[in-house]
Every structure is written in structure tokens, then in C-alpha cells.
Amino acid sequence: xxxxxxxxxxxxxxxxxxxxxxxxxxxxxxxxxxxxxxxxxxxxxxxxxxxxxxxxxxxxxxxxxxxxxxxxxxxxxxxxxxxxxxxxxxxxxxxxxxxxxxxxxxxxxxxxxxxxxxxxxxxxxxxxxxxxxxxxxxxxxxxxxxxxxxxxxxxxxxxxxxxxxxxxxxxxxxxxxxxxxxxxxxxxxxxxxxxxxxxxxxxxxxxxxxxxxxxxxxxxxxxxxxxxxxxxxxxxxxx
Numbered sequence: 001x002x003x004x005x006x007x008x009x010x011x012x013x014x015x016x017x018x019x020x021x022x023x024x025x026x027x028x029x030x031x032x033x034x035x036x037x038x039x040x041x042x043x044x045x046x047x048x049x050x051x052x053x054x055x056x057x058x059x060x061x062x063x064x065x066x067x068x069x070x071x072x073x074x075x076x077x078x079x080x081x082x083x084x085x086x087x088x089x090x091x092x093x094x095x096x097x098x099x100x101x102x103x104x105x106x107x108x109x110x111x112x113x114x115x116x117x118x119x120x121x122x123x124x125x126x127x128x129x130x131x132x133x134x135x136x137x138x139x140x141x142x143x144x145x146x147x148x149x150x151x152x153x154x155x156x157x158x159x160x161x162x163x164x165x166x167x168x169x170x171x172x173x174x175x176x177x178x179x180x181x182x183x184x185x186x187x188x189x190x191x192x193x194x195x196x197x198x199x200x201x202x203x204x205x206x207x208x209x210x211x212x213x214x215x216x217x218x219x220x221x222x223x224x225x226x227x228x229x230x231x232x233x234x235x236x237x238x239x
Contacts, residue, residue, distance in 0.1 A: 158205035160198060164230030165237065169222070171229055176210055176221040186216035191226035200226035 169175065180186070194200040204210070204217045204225035217225035224230065 157202050160201050160205070160228075160230075161233050163201075163205060164233035167223060167230060168234070171224055171227075171231075172220060172222055174221040175223055176213075176218070178213060178216075178219055178221045180216065183216055183219040187219045187226075190215045190217055194226060197226045197228040201228040204228075 191200055194203065200217055201224065204213070204215075207214065209225060210218065210223035213219075213225075
């Protein structure tokens with residue numbers, strides 16, 4: 001009798017240590033068994049320090065543009081996402097369905113010409129009306145004839161334009177004798193007093209140039225003061 005009691009106690013102790021097998025049909029407690037397995041895997045991953053859930057804890061069902069689960073094929077899902085993106089970026093208008101049977105509309109906004117639209121132009125005027133419009137434009141067209149430039153008033157100094165047209169030798173061609181000490185330093189110092197080479201040339205001619213050069217504005221003797229170049233005036237008249 002004593003042996004039977006010990007055996008019964010041993011079997012009860014072993015049964016208490018064995019893990020309970022959940023019912024595959026009814027689930028664990030009030031939850032479905034598959035939900036229980038996913039929650040268990042998520043808890044174990046969190047305790048292990050892994051932020052990614054187990055593969056069997058993540059549903060493979062695709063989501064729509066709003067984040068809700070949706071069915072259908074991959075092509076249908078992509079079409080739904082594209083339509084949702086277009087609707088979000090549009091200003092409340094339905095997107096245009098471009099196709100050969102649905103050409104773009106002809107714009108008729110103010111400031112946009114329709115000259116390239118034959119139908120629009122044809123509905124606005126006829127060939128006879130175009131001819132009359134061209135004739136009116138030709139009547140209003142005026143040709144302005146050039147006028148002679150008036151004479152220079154009074155004595156305003158030497159005319160460097162006339163001097164440039166009368167002297168065709170290149171810059172640097174020595175035609176007049178020059179002399180004196182420190183010609184280079186004198187040239188730089190005195191030329192720096194003029195705002196431009198044109199003003200220097202006018203003053204050079206007023207003081208007796210090109211034959212005389214008391215200020216040393218033309219040290220190379222070409223008749224052009226402070227690097228003045230007559231070629232722009234010569235080119236302007238086709239010289």
C-alpha cells in the first residue's frame with residue numbers, strides 16, 4: 001500500500017512539471033492561438049533587446065495608401081497607391097487621362113496667342129480679313145529718313161574724330177621727333193591727370209600736337225597721346 005501511494009505522488013509531481021499544451025482550436029485563454037504565438041515572439045524579442053519582431057509575428061498582408069490592410073494582386077496595390085498619390089498632389093481636380101483619343105485642350109487665356117491653331121484662327125477671321133489687316137498695317141508703316149548731323153556750336157576744341165580719319169597710320173608708328181629726360185615717368189604722371197585717353201588727345205592737340213609735346217603725352221612720336229587709339233572711329237565709318 002505504501003508503494004502505491006509513493007507511485008501516485010510521483011506521477012502527480014511529474015504531471016505538474018510538464019508544460020501545458022494549448023488547444024489548437026480554441027486558443028489560449030480568450031485569444032486565438034496564432035495571435036498568442038505572435039505576441040509571445042514579440043515579448044521574447046523585446047526581452048532579448050531585439051527591436052525587430054520575429055518573421056512570423058509580422059503579417060504579410062499588403063497595406064493600402066492609408067496604412068490599412070488590403071487584398072488583391074501587386075499590380076492592383078501599385079495602382080491604388082499611384083491613384084492616392086495623384087489625388088493628394090492634385091488641387092481637387094481629376095487627373096487628365098492622356099491618350100490619342102483625348103488630346104489636350106486648346107488654351108484660350110488672355111495673353112496666349114492662338115496663331116498656331118488653324119481651327120481657332122479660321123473661326124476668328126477669313127483670308128480676306130487677313131489681307132485687309134495687312135493692307136492697313138502697310139498704310140501705317142512709316143520710314144524715317146536719316147538726317148544730317150548739325151554743325152558743332154562754337155569752338156569746343158579740336159575734333160578727334162576728324163583727326164582719327166585723317167591719320168591712318170598704326171599706333172606706335174614714329175612720325176614726330178621727341179626728346180628730353182625722364183620721358184617715361186613724365187608720360188605716366190601727366191597722363192594720369194586725364195579721365196580718359198580721348199580727353200588727353202583733345203588737350204594734346206589743343207597744346208600744339210602732334211608737332212609739339214611739352215607735357216610728354218606722346219613719347220613715341222606717333223601723334224597719339226596717352227595710348228589713344230583712333231581705330232574705333234575709323235571702323236565706325238568703314239575705314
